[in-house]
Amino acid sequence: MDLYRINSQTPTLGVAKDLLGKILWFDSPDGIVSGRITETEGYLSDDPAAHSYRGETKRTAPMFRSAGLVYVYLIYGMYYCLNITTRPEGEGEAVLIRSIEPLEGVEIMLKNRPKADISSLCNGPGKLCRAFGITVELSGLNIINGAIRIYDDGYKPATITSSKRIGITQDSAKDHLYRFTID
DNA sequence: TTAATGATGGGCT
DNA sequence: GCCCATCATTAAA
Numbered sequence: 001m002d003l004y005r006i007n008s009q010t011p012t013l014g015v016a017k018d019l020l021g022k023i024l025w026f027d028s029p030d031g032i033v034s035g036r037i038t039e040t041e042g043y044l045s046d047d048p049a050a051h052s053y054r055g056e057t058k059r060t061a062p063m064f065r066s067a068g069l070v071y072v073y074l075i076y077g078m079y080y081c082l083n084i085t086t087r088p089e090g091e092g093e094a095v096l097i098r099s100i101e102p103l104e105g106v107e108i109m110l111k112n113r114p115k116a117d118i119s120s121l122c123n124g125p126g127k128l129c130r131a132f133g134i135t136v137e138l139s140g141l142n143i144i145n146g147a148i149r150i151y152d153d154g155y156k157p158a159t160i161t162s163s164k165r166i167g168i169t170q171d172s173a174k175d176h177l178y179r180f181t182i183d
Numbered sequence: 184t185t186a187a188t189g190a191t192g193g194g195c196t
Numbered sequence: 197g198c199c200c201a202t203c204a205t206t207a208a209a
Binding site (some may be wrong): 054057059073074075076077078 | 190191192193194195
């Protein structure tokens, strides 16, 4: 199985679609967990909904560094969200990984989310980070050498659906079809 | 079945 | 002080 590398020549929305069907892999303290990516969203540099929009801060620094880094942030005080950066130094774009179909380490995921059943184990950005054990401590790692990686096993999605992003309310951003899903 | 609400804390104005 | 790229739980219908 091949390591998947982000090509910084590829536009962010192209990467968002490209990541569908790839395998997210994490060498967690409890063991290997992995799953197939089924939902992503793109966040662009001229996009008021992007964390990078108001400039670089300590939190958002990975978005501005280089393509192929992990950007993790805390949301609503209790959940983490996982992104992969897509652009060269200074640009500030990323893809949010929103949903995954569990593959390896299901017993670890169930230990992290004891009340979930398989179908709802990783079907949301907060849920998948909780199930995998991904926290903000991992923000800034690269996906070539780090504990979080992406693999390509040759799976090709049949159909990619575009839709509006979840939870985006700014008038100038809410209607963009930057959310991509496969079934 | 869908709709409303509470949890919980960092980041920014 | 308000907002937030969320989710589980409860309430209503």
